[in-house]
Amino acid sequence: MIRKLLTAGLLALFVLFIYIDFGVGVETAIVLVLGLLTLLWEPAGYFALTALGFFLVYRSVGGFVGLFTLIFAIQYIESVYLAKRNAPAEHYYVLFAGTLLAIPVYYFAYLLSLYAPSLVNTAVASVFIVLLYVLFYIIVKR
Numbered sequence: 001m002i003r004k005l006l007t008a009g010l011l012a013l014f015v016l017f018i019y020i021d022f023g024v025g026v027e028t029a030i031v032l033v034l035g036l037l038t039l040l041w042e043p044a045g046y047f048a049l050t051a052l053g054f055f056l057v058y059r060s061v062g063g064f065v066g067l068f069t070l071i072f073a074i075q076y077i078e079s080v081y082l083a084k085r086n087a088p089a090e091h092y093y094v095l096f097a098g099t100l101l102a103i104p105v106y107y108f109a110y111l112l113s114l115y116a117p118s119l120v121n122t123a124v125a126s127v128f129i130v131l132l133y134v135l136f137y138i139i140v141k142r
Helices: 002-022 026-037 043-058 063-084 089-100 102-115 121-141
Strands: none
Touching (some): 002 063, 026 043, 089 102
16 A cells, blocks of 8 residues: 555656646656556656656756656656565665665766866766666665
């Protein structure tokens, strides 16, 4: 029951931030339809994350709003995956810790971009987020 409520809450936050980023439009429809299809077909979630990343870069959405959109999207899609497998609570803790680590990483990348102007802080932060995600995925798999 708690797992389903958590997934529903993360879906609500995901929808809210998608609406804040894109408003009502084609981008919102594509990402939300793929996100909702995650409940029925797990690979749709990864397509939703890919589409979301593409649209965030295309629309130049960054900062806190873009960062939290990605955080809630990853948390929602992975919580659906964990709920289907009745994962223990520790897996949810690792998921939340891993995704929330994106905030200090983003600001580290921002500070780094001040001294190296050729680096775009969102691109560097995206690389760090992906690396953190892969690291936590490997840890949870063991």
